Amino acid sequence: MRVLVTESDPDAADSVANRLAARGHEVVRCHAAGAPAFPCSVMAGGVCPVDSGVDVAVAVRAHPRSTPAPTEDGIICGLRARVPVVVTGRTLFQPFSGFDVTEVTDPVDVVGVVEAVARDRRPHHEAVAQPLLDEVLARAGVTGTGQVGVSRSRTGLHVRLLFPAGVDDATRAQASVRVLGALRAYDRASPRIDVSTGELEHPGA
Numbered sequence: 001m002r003v004l005v006t007e008s009d010p011d012a013a014d015s016v017a018n019r020l021a022a023r024g025h026e027v028v029r030c031h032a033a034g035a036p037a038f039p040c041s042v043m044a045g046g047v048c049p050v051d052s053g054v055d056v057a058v059a060v061r062a063h064p065r066s067t068p069a070p071t072e073d074g075i076i077c078g079l080r081a082r083v084p085v086v087v088t089g090r091t092l093f094q095p096f097s098g099f100d101v102t103e104v105t106d107p108v109d110v111v112g113v114v115e116a117v118a119r120d121r122r123p124h125h126e127a128v129a130q131p132l133l134d135e136v137l138a139r140a141g142v143t144g145t146g147q148v149g150v151s152r153s154r155t156g157l158h159v160r161l162l163f164p165a166g167v168d169d170a171t172r173a174q175a176s177v178r179v180l181g182a183l184r185a186y187d188r189a190s191p192r193i194d195v196s197t198g199e200l201e202h203p204g205a
Contacts, residue, residue, distance in 0.1 A: 019111050159183065
């Protein structure tokens with residue numbers, strides 16, 4: 001797994017970065033150690049970690065503060081690119097609340113949470129896609145509702161559409177196209193979107 005790690009203060013993220021690396025994850029940064037907050041790596045002629053693909057971004061905060069630190073610009077870029085974000089350390093007054101972030105107050109749990117977040121379904125993406133699936137099924141006269149499952153990694157979005165039994169191929173294809181278009185508009189930074197279909201195990205579930 002490729003993880004972007006940012007820090008609010010110099011050296012604040014070293015412990016988290018080391019533990020992630022010890023578990024076999026690739027840790028990337030927006031700023032070289034000891035480098036100033038501006039410019040970031042891409043503006044200094046390097047490669048942007050978010051543009052090149054990360055599975056999760058982690059903000060390690062050494063002090064409570066209600067605005068992003070200059071060295072947390074990677075989190076802003078990650079949120080804009082719909083990358084899952086974990087905020088840890090001193091999370092009081094953290095400015096990323098209301099976005100798609102997970103808070104971890106106990107640093108011992110950080111690595112496990114980061115790994116879980118990378119595997120989790122993305123509720124914000126699903127909230128975009130579900131109304132489109134419902135609309136297609138309603139127009140086709142289908143009784144019952146379908147279900148959308150979306151996960152995200154640096155390789156793209158992985159979408160699973162589950163239909164009530166008996167839904168014809170044309171309706172499934174139409175739903176897939178509508179959902180793909182909505183998710184592409186919502187998450188333009190995702191490299192690709194894979195859509196698969198299936199049937200609900202329990203109708204109405």
